[in-house]
Amino acid sequence: MRIAVDAMGGDYAPKAIVEGVMLAKKEFPDIEFQLYGKESEIKKYVTDEHNIKVIHTDEKIESDDEPVRAIRRKKEASMVLAAKAVKDGEADAVFSAGNTGALLAAGLFIVGRIPNVERPGLMSTLPTFDEKKQGFDFIDMGANADNKPEHILQFGIMASHYAENVRKIANPRVGLLNNGSEESKGSELTKASFELLANEKSINFIGNVEARDILSGVADVIVTDGFTGNAVLKSIEGTALNIMSVLKSSILDSGAKGKLGAVLLKDALKNVKNGLDYSSYGGAVLFGLKAPVVKTHGSTGPEAVAYTIRQISVMLETKITDGLIEFYAERKKSENSNSI
Template structure:
């Protein structure tokens, strides 16, 4: 099991990335890590060299680089070399906290998509309130701004596969994000997608779901177009951050009484914060490619890196991508 790591991607690279890899080594000593980036900087944070290789390069893709141009022009960038290693069979998966658009481009143009999957989707596991160990998988979260109804059906199949194989849900409930639960609601795209999802026998489609119900666990998998998905994701993130900020401000405004109350509720408040932290489920997967391509937030810390490597380990252990390839190849033969 070999994971190619873009050690220079992210706001806190390479420190946070390498420290996260060191933590993951404790959990999975069998994983071989290949770290791409500036060797001298990476070595500062390496505490265990077992099953670890550093491939030196001075070039990296910056957060403000134009994604496709960067992938094509920066041939020796850490992210490009990591993706190339997966394509060449030198690694089984790639992980990065760098430029999201560039990683999507590297996944599509270097790693390559699975045959018969038209638009791989960006998918994350998001939290369900009241169920810290639960969550729901949502895609597309921004890989594609525009989608056809057929793409949303493929997202349903992709998400269902992931929920079954990686998260262990035997019969995942798949919902279509819409502005109402009635099947007549929505745009022409969602109406047609509803019809096609209903006909798709390989998934447990439960119908339309509304955004207000997502965090209550209405579905295990939620499918939508990339524009809407990205907007919903950022709304959830923004609401969570602002609510925690508002709570802190309100407590401080109460002076000594507020601080005393916060002290008494410290454990409960910490639990609430942890419940809304979806990084424990790992990173965002560009699902539908020939190998796992996984992205974490640019400001990620070592623990989030550790969770993401745990996620990749499960994906490789369950061979979810291999099973996905078989599924879509068999569908093609049946047709």
Template sequence: MRIAVDAMGGDNAPKAIVEGVMLAKKELPSIEFQLYGKEEEIKKYVTDMENVTIIHTDVKIESDDEPVKAVRRKKDASMMLAAKAVKDGEADAVFSAGNTGALLAAGLFVVGRIPQIERPGLMTTLPTFGENTQGFDFMDLGANADNKPEHLVEYAIMGTHYAKQVRGVNNPRVGLLNNGEEATKGNELTKATYQLLANEASINFIGNVEARELLTGAADVVVTDGFTGNAVLKTIEGTALGIMSILKGSIMDSGVKGKMGALLLKDSLKNVKNSLDYSAYGGAVLFGLKAPVVKTHGSTGPEAVAYTIKQINTMLETKVTDGLVEYYASKAKEIEA
């Protein structure tokens, strides 16, 4: 299996990206890594060249580049060459921590979508707390600002396939994010989507899920439109950062006794931090394309990069994309018949 890596994407590239690849490489020695970017800079952080190829380019897509223009004008950029490698059959997946919009555009225009899927969505796995700690898959996170009910049904089907094959969830429960549990609640989009999901035999639809229930494990897959999904994700991220900041501030301001107590609770506080860190589940997947295209935070460190690479490896091992292609191909045949 071959992973094309945009080594120049992200705030800490290429250092964090290459170091993360080296960490993952220790656990996944059979993976072939293609690192795209400035060869001399990349080489500084490569500790083992076995199954590693560096493809040099001086061009990169910047974080403030306009996505579609960058994809059209910077065809020799590290991100674009990585996407082209997948299109040409030279790699099996793309990984980047770079410009999200540009990666979405590269995924759609270069890698290409599965024909029967109208709108690929951006999906990530978020943590859950309490009795159910296996997390949930959440999409769309912003690949599409506006959606039709049919798109959310696609997300439910794709999320179900991912939860089953990649995370090993048996009969995943699918929830529709809404402002109430009743079927009559919500705007025109959610009301229409509810009816379609209720009639979709291929999924285990459990109804509406409120935002306050997301992290309690109320569903294994949660679908919503891209605008709402992105806003909710950013709220969860901000809340997690705020909680950790409040805890740290309280400890630092509580004098000697408070600091001694924090020292005794060091392991427990570390567990809290780890529980709130969803990077351990991997990156965000642009799902619905012909091959895995996976994005992680621009500010990500080596450990999160390694987690994401392991996630990609699982996607390739379980052939989740192939399964989705087969599902939609069989569905198309049923419609024709």
């Protein structure tokens, strides 16, 4: 397996990215890591050169660059070269913590869509707080501002394949995010999407799911349009940050007894923090492309980078992309034969 890494993407690049790669190498010594970026900076943090290739470039995409323009104009940028390596068959997957919009554009315009997939969706695994605590796959988290019902159907199919093959969940439950659980609820988009999902035989569709229930393990996959998904994701992130902030302030302001209680509850509070942190599931996948294109948060640390590499390795081992390509090829063939 060969992973093309944008070593210059992210707030703490290349240090955090390369240190994360070094952590992952201990678990995956047979993966070849192709690190794209400024060689002199990258090599400061390379502690083991086995299966490490550094491809030098001085150019990188900044966090405030306009995504499509950056991809087209900065042809030697580390992110662009990593995506081209996949397109040219020199690598099997792309990983970056850089500009999200630029990575989406690079994935779409350089790596390319799976044939018969209309819109790739941005998907991440988020935590759940039920007894199983196995999380759920959430798609689309913002790759598309506007969607059609057909796109949401494809999101459900693709995320269901991911849950079953990568996360090993048998017959994953697929829910549609809506403002009520009743079939009649929702906008014209969600009503039409409900009908398509309900008639799709390849997935286990369980109906509408309300936002208040998504962290309780009500479904293994939750689908929505990109605008709604991004808003919900940021709401979850903001709530988690504020909960931890309130807990910390309350402890610090409660005097000696509160601080003593915090010491006694240290492990429990750590578990709460870890439970709210979804980076342990890996990065966000731009799903529906010809190869895995995976993004982590710009402020990610080495541990999160290593988690994401583990996620990519499972995606490659299970050949999830090949499975989707075959699924949609067969689906297209069936549609053509039925139309004759």
